[in-house]
Amino acid sequence: MVGLCLCLAPLASIAAEGENKPDTTIKADPVRTVMAVRRQGEFKLDGLLDEKFWSEAPSADGFKQTWPKEGQHSSESTLVKLAYDDEALYVGIINTNIIAAVGIVTALVLGFIVGIGRLSSNWLVRSIATVYVETFRNIPPLLQIFFWYFGVLSVLPQPKESIILPLGSYLNSRGVFLSLIHI
Numbered sequence: 001m002v003g004l005c006l007c008l009a010p011l012a013s014i015a016a017e018g019e020n021k022p023d024t025t026i027k028a029d030p031v032r033t034v035m036a037v038r039r040q041g042e043f044k045l046d047g048l049l050d051e052k053f054w055s056e057a058p059s060a061d062g063f064k065q066t067w068p069k070e071g072q073h074s075s076e077s078t079l080v081k082l083a084y085d086d087e088a089l090y091v092g093i094i095n096t097n098i099i100a101a102v103g104i105v106t107a108l109v110l111g112f113i114v115g116i117g118r119l120s121s122n123w124l125v126r127s128i129a130t131v132y133v134e135t136f137r138n139i140p141p142l143l144q145i146f147f148w149y150f151g152v153l154s155v156l157p158q159p160k161e162s163i164i165l166p167l168g169s170y171l172n173s174r175g176v177f178l179s180l181i182h183i
Helices: 012-016 052-056 098-118 123-138 141-155
Strands: 002-010 078-084 088-096 163-165 169-172 175-177
């Protein structure tokens, strides 16, 4: 899944610097920089980075995580590109997020199973599916989020006192963490 975010911020100082061709190199650690390219021509603010100036913009990547393993490379790739014109700074972020794809597939499978369950001739299966659908349909999503956050996650232990689960997994106030099993 690719998520895009375009943010606008006024920039008067960059417009006054002139039209010099930007340096496209990204400096090494500890300080990294990325140069913005000047946007020219028409563009549509549509969430896609398909205009020519985006392909010319250098990208910042190789981000490191701060949690759970500080200093390690990020598990999801992220690219950040910058462009500007006389009126604004444009920030394009491309993030590959595997968890969103897994969530979509899981929701599709669960919805299909529950939908078939509601059509079942078995009274128990039909009743369980009906209760599940009617419960989640009639409770507002914000109330469900509050329930899971304040009613479930807040009563779990802090990360240093995690509950150890089988297969190297653990549970704490930040969620369930599953280890990778290498075969």
